[in-house]
Amino acid sequence: MAKFSKKRGKSSPAISTASLPDIIFMLLFFFMMVTVLRDSDLKLSVNTPEATQLTKLDEKSLVNYIYVGRPTQQYQAVYGTSPRIQLSDKISTVDDIPLFLEQHKVKLPEAKRSRITSSLRVDGDVTMGIVQDVKTKLRKSNQLKINYSAGKRTDELR
Template sequence: MAKFTKKRGKASPAVSTASLPDIIFMLLFFFMMVTVLRDSDLKLQVNTPEATQLTKLEEKSLVNYIYIGRPTKQYQAVYGTSPRIQLGDKISTVDDIPLFLEQHKVKLPDNKRDRITSSLRVDGEVTMGIVQDVKTKLRKSNQLKINYSAGKRAQALE
């Protein structure tokens, strides 16, 4: 009598790709939710000076960015060509700085408020008069942590 044996497949079954689109869309939605886009639309031309000795700011949420420069071509009809100050998304004056600082301070927890830094992004062609006015207003507003933003200079090979 002959014995009938079933041939069992020695190969593993194919990997199902039916759930692959679901995984891709879940990743897409995840990255859409956690990505932080630029906070403000830059209305000024700011070409920061270059430097070789730079330190990176650790917590970006504790930084107030104050832009100082000349308006871009599309905003020159409205704001002129003289240097201006941009706080957040709008062109402002020196007198608006305390309110800007307070609005940022309110969003943070109490234990982090003393670590807020104001970062001045100043165009290299701007005179120091407007920068000094901003620094004076920051000092009067009790914002004593200030830094100047700069771009990284390519080091010359020796």
């Protein structure tokens, strides 16, 4: 009968760290590509009204945001204090809405274009005149899916 002996003195080889920088750079590149940064700088003060029954929008890429409110303190010297419309990153007029919608539509695949929603983020203190002008221009541009953004009401018994 043969005896089995333990081999002593042999140690396992060290783990190679030569590929570690490659892995780190691949992860860094992945997160740089996947992360979505804020695409617009808000120049208007918008305090949306509160609501109790809210629904989340499914695909954020299919939503274009139209902000309506008064300019913030730093922009009041340029734009005044009357309510304004902000499309993407710039203060605009109602006449700029069709071009804004078309630019958003061109970026999307043909199959998803019919599901585009315009989300109106309107300040609670703004009169309905400018909101009605925006809605009329959206209707003339054949953008019929409109969403009104609101904040969640904290007190249910108001």
